[in-house]
Amino acid sequence: MQYQLIAEQEKFRSEVEAFLQTELPGEVADKVRFGASVSKDELGAWTKTLNAKGWAAPNWPQEYGGTNWNLVQRHIFDVACRQAHAPQLSGFGFNMVGPAIAKFGSSAQKEEFLPKIRNADLWFCQGYSEPQAGSDLASLRMSAQREGDEYVVNGQKTWTSAAEHADWIFCLVRTNPQVQQQKGISFLLIDMHSPGVTVKPLYAFNGKRLWNEVFFADVRVPVQQRLGEQDHGWTVAKSLLGDERLLVSRVSENKRILSLLRSALQAQGDRGISLPQSLADEIDAIEVRLQALEMTSLRILTQADAGGQVGAEPSMLKLKGSQLVQDQDELLFRLVDYLSLPLDRVGADTTAPVGPKFCEYVAAGRYHHRGYTIAGGSSEVQYNIIAKQVLGL
Ligand SMILES: Cc1cc2nc3c(=O)[nH]c(=O)nc-3n(C[C@H](O)[C@H](O)[C@H](O)COP(=O)(O)OP(=O)(O)OC[C@H]3O[C@@H](n4cnc5c(N)ncnc54)[C@H](O)[C@@H]3O)c2cc1C
Numbered sequence: 094m095q096y097q098l099i100a101e102q103e104k105f106r107s108e109v110e111a112f113l114q115t116e117l118p119g120e121v122a123d124k125v126r127f128g129a130s131v132s133k134d135e136l137g138a139w140t141k142t143l144n145a146k147g148w149a150a151p152n153w154p155q156e157y158g159g160t161n162w163n164l165v166q167r168h169i170f171d172v173a174c175r176q177a178h179a180p181q182l183s184g185f186g187f188n189m190v191g192p193a194i195a196k197f198g199s200s201a202q203k204e205e206f207l208p209k210i211r212n213a214d215l216w217f218c219q220g221y222s223e224p225q226a227g228s229d230l231a232s233l234r235m236s237a238q239r240e241g242d243e244y245v246v247n248g249q250k251t252w253t254s255a256a257e258h259a260d261w262i263f264c265l266v267r268t269n270p271q272v273q274q275q276k277g278i279s280f281l282l283i284d285m286h287s288p289g290v291t292v293k294p295l296y297a298f299n300g301k302r303l304w305n306e307v308f309f310a311d312v313r314v315p316v317q318q319r320l321g322e323q324d325h326g327w328t329v330a331k332s333l334l335g336d337e338r339l340l341v342s343r344v345s346e347n348k349r350i351l352s353l354l355r356s357a358l359q360a361q362g363d364r365g366i367s368l369p370q371s372l373a374d375e376i377d378a379i380e381v382r383l384q385a386l387e388m389t390s391l392r393i394l395t396q397a398d399a400g401g402q403v404g405a406e407p408s409m410l411k412l413k414g415s416q417l418v419q420d421q422d423e424l425l426f427r428l429v430d431y432l433s434l435p436l437d438r439v440g441a442d443t444t445a446p447v448g449p450k451f452c453e454y455v456a457a458g459r460y461h462h463r464g465y466t467i468a469g470g471s472s473e474v475q476y477n478i479i480a481k482q483v484l485g486l
Pocket residue numbers: 218219220221222223224225226227228229251252253254255463464465467468469470471472473474477
């Protein structure tokens with residue numbers, strides 16, 4: 094099957110590539126290319142560069158700084174950014190709470206938050222999961238009791254990524270425990286510096302601070318910081334992903350890893366390490382799967398741009414894309430082997446590398462990407478959706 098970009102789309106891609114070539118700092122691109130962490134300052138500076146060009150928030154309505162690109166253009170932009178090794182902007186601000194504020198926010202909320210998110214002057218994190226509420230999110234228990242013009246919030250969130258860097262957190266809270274679960278939830282924007290908010294780190298097994306627990310003890314939140322109606326937070330939460338639900342195939346990220354795989358194969362051969370032919374065959378098989386994923390993704394995006402209904406497609410794309418990342422990681426790790434291990438721990442940036450540059454973050458990337466089949470709806474949950482919506486089970 095062939096999917097070719099039309100001339101107009103090619104022109105758009107060239108324009109994006111030219112911008113990236115001149116504006117993206119080389120040292121940042123190098124970090125992204127090899128899978129190293131980009132600092133908050135570097136990410137903030139890149140966000141500001143994109144914002145100055147008007148490209149920071151492609152998926153927002155145009156009146157709030159969006160680009161008015163269709164889904165295929167956004168896919169092209171994403172792939173070009175990834176291929177140039179640009180860092181990904183904060184998904185919490187740009188893909189989640191930003192579009193939700195644009196849709197459900199009061200004028201004051203829009204004025205207060207949207208320009209600051211767009212320019213990386215204010216960072217959000219996401220407070221959904223709780224110790225007893227993950228896949229079954231509607232069972233969440235963190236409570237917000239109304240007292241006059243304020244809510245008094247008590248409870249705990251967990252697995253909160255980047256809370257240590259965030260100024261604000263968007264939370265789902267229970268405002269009515271008497272009604273059906275989904276109907277008693279509200280959506281609050283909470284200042285992380287409010288009295289009663291405590292952040293504690295959660296470390297992954299290699300010592301890296303991947304998440305946090307966030308505790309709320311009698312935190313007073315003004316009613317004006319509620320997004321949408323009281324008890325209608327579930328509607329806001331469901332809308333968060335919007336069109337973005339379709340941009341989950343990780344095609345661009347898979348391309349980055351495939352290019353590392355090819356470099357690794359070449360470099361190990363150059364070092365005189367004898368590798369079985371089957372490894373090269375496995376990489377070819379990965380590339381075929383990636384091409385199929387990209388074609389399928391573009392076909393679905395094109396249909397959605399033309400007004401087609403979206404059903405279980407996001408689940409299919411997420412399943413295939415996240416699985417492909419993990420399969421590539423495994424293959425890359427087999428190729429690189431011990432060369433990646435010395436740098437796989439906290440503080441490892443000061444350790445002298447023992448192998449070529451592209452090996453350094455292979456193990457760390459492999460561990461980090463395990464989360465792709467859990468976060469944002471686990472694979473089992475995606476299978477359930479497909480079973481129901483496609484197979485009618
Ligand atoms: C890297 C990473 C970053 C994250 N960042 C954030 C964040 O910033 N903010 C936030 O709020 N949360 C975050 N999360 C949490 C994430 O949303 C939850 O881990 C996810 O929703 C799953 O919930 P859980 O961990 O409670 O697992 P559970 O829901 O308890 O699931 C445990 C296992 O049971 C399976 N399972 C559950 N229900 C079903 C079912 N109905 N049918 C079949 N199998 C089922 C799951 O697939 C899983 O394998 C993050 C998670 C990861 C991995």
